[in-house]
Amino acid sequence: MSQRKARTVKPVAREARQVPMRDFSQSLPMALLRAREAVMRQFRPSLRQHGLTEQQWRILRALAAVDAIEVTELARVAFLLGPSLSRILRDLEARGLIQREADARDLRRGVLSISTKGLKLIAQVAPNSEAIYASIARRFGARKLAALHKMLDELERSMGSDVAFGGDTDE
Amino acid sequence: MSQRKARTVKPVAREARQVPMRDFSQSLPMALLRAREAVMRQFRPSLRQHGLTEQQWRILRALAAVDAIEVTELARVAFLLGPSLSRILRDLEARGLIQREADARDLRRGVLSISTKGLKLIAQVAPNSEAIYASIARRFGARKLAALHKMLDELERSMGSDVAFGGDTDE
DNA sequence: CGCAAAAACTTAACATGTTAATCATTCGCC
């Protein structure tokens, strides 16, 4: 037991593990992740039945709300990074769910719109999706839901669009 | 202008696009995603400087808080799916940041612990990370932050561990 | 004992997240 080199790896002793960090349970990103996952777990099966991922669904919904939209603007609205959006658009276009053409005034810009087929798919998924949302609002409470939305919005605003703390650059 | 087949794809007319869905701005998953991203944007650069991803950091923190832990339990605590965890553990072990051995009583189970090297890395990152967290708490308000945590926890609980609404199975 | 079912991981396969690099087009300016 007092050998200098143990045959099996031994955990570092508790006294040596004292690390200057708050507990995991107080991690804000973790709390947000857990809450979001709990909500998405309700929606995913329904979307999956229709062959859609969460992100694809976001894009279709965003397109259904407008006449046409540019790629960059869609990325902003659907909250997706450019590279992810590029890949998904390629797929959705191949499936005939969306249409795309170049902006005549600026050939760099792509203009997107939803297709009739895409609209039909939305019409199929929407009722179920709305029912799930209603169920969530009922269980959690519409009042509290509104309050939560407000706080999340405030949190986002208070972070600003920049990074607030540089810290030890160290190199 | 009255040709039956336009040479360029035309957006579906507005009247035909009326879809039975609430607006994007009221999407709870979207609000949670945006808030989380706003927060994570503060932490990512610091983690990145030390060659860590968000998930790797979660694992190291979780390991630092205990003597040793099984893979499945770590997945639960760090909120990662098994396959993701498997990959990350392989990488962290190769980098010497964690240790692993098999449970002598049940060879299926892997027992993990953080290494001295891992602890040193945590000690390097933690101060910056804590400073960022403090900055967030200060900007958003400690009171509001606690209230938000409470609501997120309640939301998660109200979703339950199951899916509450079956919906149109349809096939 | 022996063997089918369950449990704990891991691997596989494909979609998305994330940053950096690249490509094509347009803009600003001389």
Next chain:
DNA sequence: GGCGAATGATTAACATGTTAAGTTTTTGCG
């Protein structure tokens, strides 16, 4: 007009999310 910088979008490369399938070891039980 022409050319370097800026812009819009895509591609590349690697990490993780997500579901299904596979592997190894245990369990439960006839």
